[in-house]
Amino acid sequence: MRINRLALAAGVALALISTVAFAADKVTVAVTSIVEHPALNAARDGVKKALADAGYKEGDNLVFQFETAQGNPATAAQIAQKYVGENPNVIVPIATPSAQAVVAATQDIPVVFTAVTDPVSAQLVKDPAHPGGNVTGVSDMSPLADHLKLIKQIVPGVKNIGVPYNPGESNSAVLLAALKKMAPDYGVEIVEAPATKSSDVQAAAQSLIGKVDVIYVPTDNTIVSALEAVIGVGTDNKIPVFSGDTDSVNRGTIASVGFDYFDVGVLTGKTVVRILKGEKPGDIAVQNPTGTDLFVNTKAAAAMGVTIPQDLIAKAKKVIN
Incomplete structure (x- = not known):
């Protein structure tokens, strides 16, 4: 034993x-x-x-x-x-x-x-x-210049761009400041629409009705998590909605240029x-991804009252229709 x-x-x-x-x-x-x-x-x-x-x-x-x-x-x-x-x-x-x-x-x-x-x-x-x-x-970091060029190609008469964002996200504050600095070079003005939580996103988007020609959704996690609310406002009021990331084009924004x-x-x-x-x-140095893939959503564009030029559609890596 x-x-x-x-x-x-x-x-x-x-x-x-x-x-x-x-x-x-x-x-x-x-x-x-x-x-x-x-x-x-x-x-x-x-x-x-x-x-x-x-x-x-x-x-x-x-x-x-x-x-x-x-x-x-x-x-x-x-x-x-x-x-x-x-x-x-x-x-x-x-x-x-x-x-x-x-x-x-x-x-x-x-x-x-x-x-x-x-x-x-x-x-x-x-x-x-x-x-x-x-x-x-x-x-x-988003290629903001490419985004502004893309918006002007699809909506040539754009003057005012609405930007819903969470002022509590430092990344969003950086993007907003950069957009404001670049805006005069593209003949546009930036109109802010703050939303501190996802439940505020729809109201922020609605506050832009009658004030802007286009809505641009930056890579703001609060806004992107409630993206469908912004797209709904854009569709109902014929305000084209663009995004800072290409994944959002799959969800219903009109277009974006960026990396995967x-x-x-x-x-x-x-x-x-x-x-x-x-x-x-x-x-190890901080790295930046490369890639300027163009995504377009012709169905979303039609629903929001704009037409994407054929030359852009031909260049797009992905076309959602």
């Missing part, structure tokens, strides 16, 4: 050692986003694809965690604190509010942000070329892989 007990104890010890060894073989990548919408979800999926391509696969040698704050900055902070307590190998916050929450919560765990418009103004890094510390990532957020995620995931293999985040 004594021998059997010793054998049993040895077996349990061996099993525990094997379990610990197995856990040590796995890496944990913890991902969080401020809200779920197609562009941010595509970025998340791109991160997972890059990890898989590098040999990190869920259920094998990767633990891939994901939580969303559902648009609530306080929840974003709670998720950040939870992740820091769990001590993953890398944390990937998607969009500026989540990135700010995570960076405020840790100075030790590697952080690779993504879909952040201006990481300097968001106080995530001081120098994008040489981030230093535990933070790097991928910016998604899945590709943004892949680029982010490749940076995560570099860190998992031993590089320090502070030694």
Whole structure:
């Protein structure tokens, strides 16, 4: 009996050692986003694809965690604190509010942000070329000049552009300021329509009726999460709605020029892989995605009372009709 007990104890010890060894073989990548919408979800999926391509696969040698704050900055902070307590190998916050929450919560765990418009103004890094510390990532600054050119090509007589935005999102404040600065060069004026939460988006869009010729939805997570409300106002009142991201064209905006957020995620995931293999985040420059894909939605354009020129349709990477 004594021998059997010793054998049993040895077996349990061996099993525990094997379990610990197995856990040590796995890496944990913890991902969080401020809200779920197609562009941010595509970025998340791109991160997972890059990890898989590098040999990190869920259920094998990767633990891939994901939580969303559902648009609530306080929840974003709670998720950040939870992740820091769990001590993953890398944390990937998607969009500026989540990135700010995570960076405020840790100075030790590697952080690779993504879909952040201006990481300097968001106080995530001081120098994008040489981030230093535990933070790097991928910016998604919109090609605003291309967007204004596109709007003028489709609506040549445009004079006033309405911009619904959340003043609480620093990325939106950056985009709005840039639009206002550029507007005189394109002969247009920017009309603001603030909305601090998704339930305010429809009222913000309605406040633009009779004041603007076009509505432009920037890469503002609050507005994009309630995009259908803006599209409804545009359709009902024959106000063309354009967007800062191409994923929103699939949902009913007229057109956009930009990069694929899945590709943004892949680029982010490749940076995560570099860190998992031993590089320090502070030694990796903040990156910017490339690509100027044109998406157009002829059905939405017709519903909002405009016609997309044939030469633009011919150039488009994707036509929704």
